[in-house]
Amino acid sequence: MIHQQYFLGIDGGGTKCKARLESQNGELLGEGLSGPANPAQSADIAFNSIIDAAAQAVASANLPTETIKTLHVCLGLAGVNIPAYRGLAEAWKLPFANTLLTTDLHIACTGAHGGQEGAIMITGTGSSAFASVDNVHTIMGGHGFPLGDKASGAWLGWRALSATLESMDNLMPSTPLTDAVCEQLQACKSVDIVAKALHFRSSDYAVLAPLVVAQAKQNESLATSIIEDGATYLTAVLLRLSELNPQRLTMIGGLASYWSDHLPDNIQRLLSPALCSPEYGAVALARQAFKEA
Amino acid sequence: MIHQQYFLGIDGGGTKCKARLESQNGELLGEGLSGPANPAQSADIAFNSIIDAAAQAVASANLPTETIKTLHVCLGLAGVNIPAYRGLAEAWKLPFANTLLTTDLHIACTGAHGGQEGAIMITGTGSSAFASVDNVHTIMGGHGFPLGDKASGAWLGWRALSATLESMDNLMPSTPLTDAVCEQLQACKSVDIVAKALHFRSSDYAVLAPLVVAQAKQNESLATSIIEDGATYLTAVLLRLSELNPQRLTMIGGLASYWSDHLPDNIQRLLSPALCSPEYGAVALARQAFKEA
Numbered sequence A, B: 001m002i003h004q005q006y007f008l009g010i011d012g013g014g015t016k017c018k019a020r021l022e023s024q025n026g027e028l029l030g031e032g033l034s035g036p037a038n039p040a041q042s043a044d045i046a047f048n049s050i051i052d053a054a055a056q057a058v059a060s061a062n063l064p065t066e067t068i069k070t071l072h073v074c075l076g077l078a079g080v081n082i083p084a085y086r087g088l089a090e091a092w093k094l095p096f097a098n099t100l101l102t103t104d105l106h107i108a109c110t111g112a113h114g115g116q117e118g119a120i121m122i123t124g125t126g127s128s129a130f131a132s133v134d135n136v137h138t139i140m141g142g143h144g145f146p147l148g149d150k151a152s153g154a155w156l157g158w159r160a161l162s163a164t165l166e167s168m169d170n171l172m173p174s175t176p177l178t179d180a181v182c183e184q185l186q187a188c189k190s191v192d193i194v195a196k197a198l199h200f201r202s203s204d205y206a207v208l209a210p211l212v213v214a215q216a217k218q219n220e221s222l223a224t225s226i227i228e229d230g231a232t233y234l235t236a237v238l239l240r241l242s243e244l245n246p247q248r249l250t251m252i253g254g255l256a257s258y259w260s261d262h263l264p265d266n267i268q269r270l271l272s273p274a275l276c277s278p279e280y281g282a283v284a285l286a287r288q289a290f291k292e293a
Helices: A043-060 A065-070 A083-090 A104-112 A153-168 A176-185 A190-197 A202-206 A209-217 A221-243 A256-261 A278-290 B043-060 B065-070 B083-090 B104-112 B153-168 B176-185 B190-197 B202-206 B209-217 B221-243 B256-261 B278-290
Strands: A006-012 A017-023 A028-034 A072-077 A098-103 A118-123 A127-133 A136-141 A249-252 B006-012 B017-023 B028-034 B072-077 B098-103 B118-123 B127-133 B136-141 B249-252
Touching: A006 A043, A006 A104, A006 A278, A017 A043, A017 A278, A028 A043, A043 A065, A043 A072, A043 A083, A072 A104, A072 A278, A083 A098, A083 B190, A098 A104, A098 A278, A104 A118, A104 A127, A104 A249, A104 A278, A118 A221, A118 A256, A127 A221, A136 A221, A153 A176, A153 A190, A153 A202, A153 A209, A153 A221, A176 A190, A176 A209, A176 A221, A190 B083, A209 A221, A221 A249, A221 A256, A249 A256, B006 B043, B006 B104, B006 B278, B017 B043, B017 B278, B028 B043, B043 B065, B043 B072, B043 B083, B072 B104, B072 B278, B083 B098, B098 B104, B098 B278, B104 B118, B104 B127, B104 B249, B104 B278, B118 B221, B118 B256, B127 B221, B136 B221, B153 B176, B153 B190, B153 B202, B153 B209, B153 B221, B176 B190, B176 B209, B176 B221, B209 B221, B221 B249, B221 B256, B249 B256
Parallel strands: A006 A072, A072 A098, A118 A249, B006 B072, B072 B098, B118 B249
Antiparallel strands: A006 A017, A017 A028, A118 A127, A127 A136, B006 B017, B017 B028, B118 B127, B127 B136
């Protein structure tokens, strides 16, 4: 009787949870997609999303439901770099055979480098950096908006909106970018913008990021200065990452290709393309942790 | 029979509501102090705080409870510069004889100038500016943190904390200020600071502001550069205010005396001292609006 091993990778974030199920020899068997899985937001919701995504992956592979008990799993979750939230996830009674718990950053890095070690700079709604070199993990950034997340979509939008309000106070001239912000928000008075922005979250600011990118393409001066500040920050982080001597260095996330084109040549030369997805990285880590000899 | 008129001034903010009751000829009769009164946070709580503070002022003046129905009132409330929240306050069924509704900025300005028009720059937990010139009102700043509130206590603390995290990422050297921030937060790792700051509000950041002020006194370079940025912003706002030709220009709020000493001489020369409190200003406005000929 052939003893088949199954490896499941989970990528759990603030809005969704993805699962990828592979066979012993690396064949993709099934996938799953469910809701939020960030224990820093809600440990109960995260637990349910993980079970849901895993069950979907087993079902889509046409495997019996009880296969879930035999899975070798790597969970890559947002928030678990913070000890208190890691503790919540460690306390879960999960139904799998084995579970490796790590950060969303670790699986994204492993995926970007095709299952190997390396370093990544992520720029999407937020920003953060991660390196795995000789099994030593380094996290940079990821401080959350407004404390950090420089060069992220939220940061770009926040810079644009903040400047728009200063222009309305006549502390600086209005510009094509500040005009575009007013148009997108359908607000032409400072008080209307403040009212709209009163409960803005990172994702609301990030909606304005494409305006900065579009204006910078036209060489608009305000947009250009924001992009220059972001590029300066990314350059500093990427240089720090490269000093750790990672095998590969890659930018990922929604803004990665934009930023890659706007960094100094000597920095661009350090970068390699992303190879695979975070959930692929999670499967690779599950395989490294639990594969039978 | 002598017909006595009573004037009540209310200063309603996010944490407390103050009332000041004066007689027709300007004698202080009673005072009141109650809870939050910002309709942008909760219109119901604000309503109750206002009634509570007014009733306390009447009681402390040893006047009959029903005197509240005869009061000529000016309400100066945070948040009512935003039309939606102004609408909530306008819909209140208040028990007073007459009510003038205006902003906390307007009464603070009127108080600072002893019942007259003028302009103010407020720097406390937040920052904002207001001018009343020939009955035309101008608001600058007051955008809320993190969009604006530059040079405020929240902004100073945020700058210090953000720099502390960058120093932990080795993107800049640690300094006496970043060391002081770690000590105050009792956190020596980036992840511990991020965990603590996850739900920080303006007032939590503002707790760190005295560290910036203290280090700037020692000529610490990071603190000095933060103070210079704040002073540059305040200089720009104060110049804009002075261009409106106010009768007087005054800085108020918890950081006012600090900042006044750290502005260029030509700006310091524009400033006059604050004369009276916001609730005094509210009484003055009630008197101007409702005093019988």
